[in-house]
Amino acid sequence: MFVKLYDENPNPREVRKIVDILRDGGIIIYPTDTVYGLGCDITNNKAVDKVARIKGVKIEKANFSFICSDLSHLSDYTRPISNTVFKLMKKNLPGPFTFILEANNNVPKYFKGKKKTVGIRVPANNIIHEIVSELGNPIVSTSIYDEDEILEYTTDPELIYEKYKDIVDAVIDGGYGELVPSTIVDCSQNELVILREGKGVLEF
Structure with missing residues (x-):
């Protein structure tokens, strides 16, 4: 399935079709406020396993993040996070950031492995926001960005579709993606550490 959605006003009917695919254990490729992402419903372990296989990594070693519609899913x-971290996230989200936080016991075991942290994303993109809101829980996400790939493959939705159409269940055309990934901020320790400088510049 290849579907065109517009960031300023995603078609609710098409959004529901995408959500049905996710609920059925499907894999989607979608736009964010940075690079295109590959993801599935967090509650479907078979789908998460498939995402890991597509990415060519073991789940327990994968640096997948959770895309949330807002900060209400945090807990x-x-x-529990400090007021300082919460205020920082509230000030910078939605936006091109991945915040690394301490995971609790609700994180699916197959996903957590030996890791004690989880990456949280709330992209400033209405398409994925509407999908996650309609789904009612986060989606597991990883970028399809790969430094070894030809650049157009990671930015042009039609080329992405050509490459992945036999591997995933839906590719959403939300316009050209970017080549700069999100800024990763580790908030799991006492001190904030920027692990990767990406598109986002933190406001304190």
Whole structure:
């Protein structure tokens, strides 16, 4: 399935079709406020396993993040955070950031492995926001960005579709993607550490 959605006003009917695919254990490729992402419903372990296979990594070693529609899901999957970290996230999200937080016991075991942290994303993109809101829980996400690939493959939705159409269940055309990934901020320790400088510049 290849579907065109517009960031300023995603078609609700098409959004529901995508959500049905996710609920059925499907894999989708979708736009964010940075690079295109590959993802599935967090509650479907077979789908998460498939995403890991597509990415060519073992789940327990994968640096997947959770895409949330807002910060209300935080306490579902993370340990309590300080007011300072919460205010920082609130100020910078939605936006091109991945915040690394301490995971709690609700994070699916197959996903957590030996890792004690989880990456949280709330992209400033209405398409994925509407999909996650309609789904009612986060989706597991990883970028299809790969430094070894030809650049157009990671930015042009039609080329992405050509490459992945036999591997995933839906590719959403939300316009050209970017080549700069999100900025990763580790908030799991006492001190904030920027692990990767990406598109986002933190406001304190």
